[in-house]
Amino acid sequence: MSNITIQNFDDDLKNRLQKRADYYGRFLEEEAKEILRAVLKETPVEPLNLAGIIHKRFADLGEFEIPAIPREPLREPPIFKN
Template identity: 60%
Template sequence: MSSIIIENLDDDLIFRLQKRAEYSGRSLEAEAKEILRVVLIENEEQSLNLAAKIEQRFSHFGDFEIPIISRDPLRELPNFED
């Protein structure tokens, strides 16, 4: 297995990672691995299609149709033939 070294993390980021690791009951290294796994594997499996995301978000409402609204032009189109 490969190793990585991440240098020059700011203090706030280290503090947040430590707190998250403590909350989860993991070591700092295990927490960093879990974050990378979630971001790189689980998020990759989710669709990046915006329409699919919207459909998924509102799917619990069941099937419904949005009525088509008739639209009239806002103004008369110009005539360039004159």
């Protein structure tokens, strides 16, 4: 097993981590490892695909068409005179 060293670790962060470890009845190092395990387990291996995520989100709604929004001509650009 390897060791890691985290330099310039914020005291506030260390205190919050210690409180969390105390709450769960763990040592500080055990709590840090548990947090890392949980976060890395949830991290997707594949890169995020926004279109795929949107498709999954609305897939259970079935097939439907989004109505086209009528477009209007653009206004004339302003003319700045000196």
